[in-house]
Amino acid sequence: MTRVGVFGANGRVGKLILEDLKTTDDISLSSVFVRNNLDFNVDPSVLVSSDIDAFLNACDIVIDFSLPDACEVLLEGALKHPKPLVIGTTGLSTHQANLLKQASEKMPVLYATNMSLGVALLNKLVYQASAALEDFDIEIVEMHHKHKKDSPSGTALTLSESAARGRGLDLNKVRVSGRDGDIGERTKDEIGVMALRGGDIVGRHTVGFYNDGEFIELNHTATSRNTFSKGAIRAASWLVDKEEGLYTISDCLEL
Numbered sequence: 001m002t003r004v005g006v007f008g009a010n011g012r013v014g015k016l017i018l019e020d021l022k023t024t025d026d027i028s029l030s031s032v033f034v035r036n037n038l039d040f041n042v043d044p045s046v047l048v049s050s051d052i053d054a055f056l057n058a059c060d061i062v063i064d065f066s067l068p069d070a071c072e073v074l075l076e077g078a079l080k081h082p083k084p085l086v087i088g089t090t091g092l093s094t095h096q097a098n099l100l101k102q103a104s105e106k107m108p109v110l111y112a113t114n115m116s117l118g119v120a121l122l123n124k125l126v127y128q129a130s131a132a133l134e135d136f137d138i139e140i141v142e143m144h145h146k147h148k149k150d151s152p153s154g155t156a157l158t159l160s161e162s163a164a165r166g167r168g169l170d171l172n173k174v175r176v177s178g179r180d181g182d183i184g185e186r187t188k189d190e191i192g193v194m195a196l197r198g199g200d201i202v203g204r205h206t207v208g209f210y211n212d213g214e215f216i217e218l219n220h221t222a223t224s225r226n227t228f229s230k231g232a233i234r235a236a237s238w239l240v241d242k243e244e245g246l247y248t249i250s251d252c253l254e255l
């Protein structure tokens, strides 16, 4: 039985991971990290702790859906006590992304800005379309619930990386994430990545390829957050016996 530690268990996704683990074979909850209290009860055999070392000691693998600063605490702890990590937290700073890379030199780390099968495939399609439709303008729109803190979404940024790679472009030089005022005409290479927020939208991403006379739009809509929690548990079962290294959701899904 694989013992899972959940980081961010009070959160929208974290709570679902705890629920989904109850109905999963060969993998079960053994520890929960909290900064204050857990908002609900768990089986008394589960360690609930705000001590990162104790939390890591009590599990074989960690699943993290928290916030960037919290994820940093996890990565620093894991650098001292290596443990396989499945990380879904988005909005990481450059420093936090570097810590994640450092961690992957000591332990297996699967980082995915979106744990769904659909978005994993969408990334492949976007790469292909971007390369094939070289004269088309690329614009990405993401929509999420009003509680989301980071923008653009991690998924939109990953999709824009796929689009930039398809064209051999450096995303840092071509990404435009806001247009307001007298901005002039659109330049050929820019990749627009725009964010909308409202209500309870679980997650919607549209990657459009626009030319004179025609356009194509590729869309993925998550209709349930369980898509992410179940995807993360599947990733944990796959990652637990891997060697150190940085893995993607496509590796796990063999896409």
Ligand SMILES: NC(=O)C1=CN([C@@H]2O[C@H](COP(=O)(O)OP(=O)(O)OC[C@H]3O[C@@H](n4cnc5c(N)ncnc54)[C@H](OP(=O)(O)O)[C@@H]3O)[C@@H](O)[C@H]2O)C=CC1
Pocket (backbone or CB within 6 Å): 007, 008, 009, 010, 011, 012, 013, 014, 033, 034, 035, 036, 037, 065, 066, 067, 068, 069, 070, 073, 087, 088, 089, 090, 091, 112, 113, 114, 115, 116, 150, 154, 228
């Ligand atoms: N990769 C993917 O497929 C997906 C990724 N996400 C990403 O996952 C993350 C979480 O999303 P969501 O569940 O909606 O967010 P929530 O805000 O609902 O949950 C965040 C969790 O992080 C915990 N947390 C915050 N700060 C700290 C801290 N300093 N130390 C310890 N724990 C902390 C909170 O604990 P407490 O309540 O105790 O404060 C809470 O449990 C986001 O980055 C989101 O973008 C979301 C969906 C899918």
Ligand SMILES: O=C(O)C1=N[C@H](C(=O)O)C[C@H](O)C1
Pocket (backbone or CB within 6 Å): 090, 113, 114, 144, 148, 149, 152, 153, 154, 155, 156, 202, 203, 204
């Ligand atoms: O915060 C969310 O809710 C989501 N975050 C992820 C992201 O930033 O891409 C994935 C998903 O779209 C939901």
